[in-house]
Amino acid sequence: MLDSSAQGITTGRESQTGAPGRGRFLIELLMALVITRLPFINVPFKWLESYFHELSHGLVTLLTGGAVSHIQLFPNGAGLCFSQGGWPVVIGFSGYFGAALWGYLIFILATWPKGIRMSFALLGSAVIVTTLLWGRDLLTISILACLAVLFLLPLKLSRSRFLASGLRVMALMIMLNALASPTVLLGLGGKGDAAMLATQTWIPAWIWVMAWLAISSVMIFLCWRRVDSAAQSAAV
16 A cells, blocks of 8 residues: 555556656657667757857857858758857857757646646747748748648647656657767868867867767766656655
8 A cells, every 4th residue: 555655646646747657767768769770760859959050150159240142951951050250169069969959948838747748849840930031942941841741730639748758758869869969070080160160269170079079068967967866756
């Protein structure tokens, strides 16, 4: 009877916090890892990380006094942000850092049960606004339209539990892609954000790559801490 009662208390408190249990989090993390490795199926989620990468470049450009012309996304998950002015070092660093941070923030949103539908609606609306402001070519607009659907279509689901789980998996995929993407820069030989930062600061490109890997790893760890703290609070 004591164990059963404790389990009931734990379940109730997890529902209030909105954070998944430790086991569910590990399952969602595994699902995210598997999906990011599946050919074709992983493509929209590569676009998702690329979108937040370029969006971060754009927002930081504006925040540092620059101007953004447009962004361009490609089917292979690559992207470009065309801008003028601003602080090049901060702008260059913000792409991979921003993608990992967006993933973490989306995960936090997914632990807010009463606002889960609003979270999907806000993210979908953000993609639409980005399309209107910075989408110029048909390919980029098509990719952004797919991402908007990716956020808005789940609103058709009636159960917020599935919505929250789906949003958490998407957030984890963004962070995992942000963790994997910078490693590609090591083989580009003078191209990419790391090379640009190396030119601007004289700090070797591989150090910037390691910094981005560390940041993405920390964001995933913070997600685990959020889950673990909620589980410990529910067990008291």
